Amino acid sequence: MKERVLELLKKGYPDFVSGESICQSLGVSRTAVWKHIQALRAAGYDIEAVPHAGYRLVNIPDRLYPAEITRGLQTAFLGRNVYHYDQVESTNRTARELAARGVPDGTLVVAEEQTGGRGRMGRGWFSPHGRGIWCSVILYPAVNPMDAPPLTMLAAVAVARALRRAAGVEAGIKWPNDLLVGEKKICGILTELSAEMERVNYLIIGMGINVNIDRHEFPLELREIATSVQIERGRRVSRVHLLQNLLAELEYWYRLWEKEGFAPVLACWKELNVTLHRPVRVFTWKESWEGWAEDVDADGSLVLRLPGGEYKRVVSGEVSLRAR
Amino acid sequence: MKERVLELLKKGYPDFVSGESICQSLGVSRTAVWKHIQALRAAGYDIEAVPHAGYRLVNIPDRLYPAEITRGLQTAFLGRNVYHYDQVESTNRTARELAARGVPDGTLVVAEEQTGGRGRMGRGWFSPHGRGIWCSVILYPAVNPMDAPPLTMLAAVAVARALRRAAGVEAGIKWPNDLLVGEKKICGILTELSAEMERVNYLIIGMGINVNIDRHEFPLELREIATSVQIERGRRVSRVHLLQNLLAELEYWYRLWEKEGFAPVLACWKELNVTLHRPVRVFTWKESWEGWAEDVDADGSLVLRLPGGEYKRVVSGEVSLRAR
Numbered sequence: 001m002k003e004r005v006l007e008l009l010k011k012g013y014p015d016f017v018s019g020e021s022i023c024q025s026l027g028v029s030r031t032a033v034w035k036h037i038q039a040l041r042a043a044g045y046d047i048e049a050v051p052h053a054g055y056r057l058v059n060i061p062d063r064l065y066p067a068e069i070t071r072g073l074q075t076a077f078l079g080r081n082v083y084h085y086d087q088v089e090s091t092n093r094t095a096r097e098l099a100a101r102g103v104p105d106g107t108l109v110v111a112e113e114q115t116g117g118r119g120r121m122g123r124g125w126f127s128p129h130g131r132g133i134w135c136s137v138i139l140y141p142a143v144n145p146m147d148a149p150p151l152t153m154l155a156a157v158a159v160a161r162a163l164r165r166a167a168g169v170e171a172g173i174k175w176p177n178d179l180l181v182g183e184k185k186i187c188g189i190l191t192e193l194s195a196e197m198e199r200v201n202y203l204i205i206g207m208g209i210n211v212n213i214d215r216h217e218f219p220l221e222l223r224e225i226a227t228s229v230q231i232e233r234g235r236r237v238s239r240v241h242l243l244q245n246l247l248a249e250l251e252y253w254y255r256l257w258e259k260e261g262f263a264p265v266l267a268c269w270k271e272l273n274v275t276l277h278r279p280v281r282v283f284t285w286k287e288s289w290e291g292w293a294e295d296v297d298a299d300g301s302l303v304l305r306l307p308g309g310e311y312k313r314v315v316s317g318e319v320s321l322r323a324r
Numbered sequence: 325m326k327e328r329v330l331e332l333l334k335k336g337y338p339d340f341v342s343g344e345s346i347c348q349s350l351g352v353s354r355t356a357v358w359k360h361i362q363a364l365r366a367a368g369y370d371i372e373a374v375p376h377a378g379y380r381l382v383n384i385p386d387r388l389y390p391a392e393i394t395r396g397l398q399t400a401f402l403g404r405n406v407y408h409y410d411q412v413e414s415t416n417r418t419a420r421e422l423a424a425r426g427v428p429d430g431t432l433v434v435a436e437e438q439t440g441g442r443g444r445m446g447r448g449w450f451s452p453h454g455r456g457i458w459c460s461v462i463l464y465p466a467v468n469p470m471d472a473p474p475l476t477m478l479a480a481v482a483v484a485r486a487l488r489r490a491a492g493v494e495a496g497i498k499w500p501n502d503l504l505v506g507e508k509k510i511c512g513i514l515t516e517l518s519a520e521m522e523r524v525n526y527l528i529i530g531m532g533i534n535v536n537i538d539r540h541e542f543p544l545e546l547r548e549i550a551t552s553v554q555i556e557r558g559r560r561v562s563r564v565h566l567l568q569n570l571l572a573e574l575e576y577w578y579r580l581w582e583k584e585g586f587a588p589v590l591a592c593w594k595e596l597n598v599t600l601h602r603p604v605r606v607f608t609w610k611e612s613w614e615g616w617a618e619d620v621d622a623d624g625s626l627v628l629r630l631p632g633g634e635y636k637r638v639v640s641g642e643v644s645l646r647a648r
Binding site for chain 2: 191
């Protein structure tokens, strides 16, 4: 009901909407309308109330509220069901708990702040309040776990395209799924899965996008290696708008992957990548190699040409780009 | 402390152990010893108490108690930490909850009965009280999820060898991991994993072995397709003894896999298999094929020769054996 009051105020924006018309539209009392207005104010909506004129929406808070995300969202299933939190340890962790309870396909978990945000290789992820898109998407792809790794590269394609189209940031992809502007990271993706050997139970794609973070707000150790949309564009942008674009991109590429497999995703990944045809160092948990990033194969593995001339196929790991 | 009283009674078996000596060995009062004896009796241990003579162990209950499993167990880590339940929904489910809490590597979850035992492809698994080995092992292998599937075939090798050595049952393996005697199933294995794209968080190998189940005890729909150790051997066998052997086999093959990879496991799997070099039908979630089971490749995939002569590699699915 609170959301329906908000809808009416948004329709009336920037004019006043009379209390009487809200009462009639929703079939509730003036006292009830007043209670919902108070609840909306508590959630951060700036609403002016003038006797005989009614209510007027003055300002929408910079929050990733479900009502804001789903209004005008161009997707069929992705992000249609949203769990929003002010603070969580990590959205992936919350998503795991929700997935185990069987929430709908495409459910989005989003938080204003993560107290224990995590990146790949067990690293932390700086996730200050209201400054980024810290979110996880829950999917139930009907595949066996060996076919799941391409989905993490698919997510990178979706984020890169959303950053380009909705925020004007020319992000490139470092294999397999880090998003860079220049040499600095703007987004990290952590994909997790629960599976039997024959099929995936659920897949969680966690994404952390640095949006409205100023350079001096990054911890010292991140200042030279991290960036944000705000830093790149010189102004704050709407997180809701960027997230809506991201969800639309994700759904588009996911549906395409379901129909046509990894090939079209990989083709787009290659167009957006900044890893290939240059010298790199690749680290895995056990080893590291220096070589020339020759190609990414049909499974998403990085094909490295070693100094001796032989080729090395790397299934997973961390790439450090080297001077050409 | 209860376990230490039991140890003393087992050492003294079949003779009486005086209450006084138990008090002195453990440094506790006679009242305390009596309480532990009562607790052991409540757990099913038949203990005779005779004034001036002491206590005598008459019979050990047919239960998979941790103290019974770990006594004389020939492993370094597998099954050293045991969670025993009288009844669970499924041991895999309980194991998932324990793994998420970070119990030690090699932890064993075992139940006398499963109320919702599950097999592969979402099927149920008949798990009556005290009649089988319904258990799950929790492992933390340092691999990426694409390298995990061979572990389910490794488990089949371990169970087949334990059945042959400890129970005298000539079980064969149907790809990838069903255990058959003749055409009838004696054990099913359900492997589950939680992973990031770069590494497995935890792996759970669930095993259901039909041990002391009489033919008439199977539900009608299972009588022609399931068997048990008791049916094959014509007598009941010790579940503890069989489980100890299974744990030792599992640890042996797991350590070998860690050191040398899948090749030696696959070689043994091939020796024990009943799938290859015969006509089969293979079902996956979406499709099915009829053909000749030609080989299993280095990844564990089944290589099928189709009637037209071309080869089909099947990563996961269900095999139905056909008349030669």
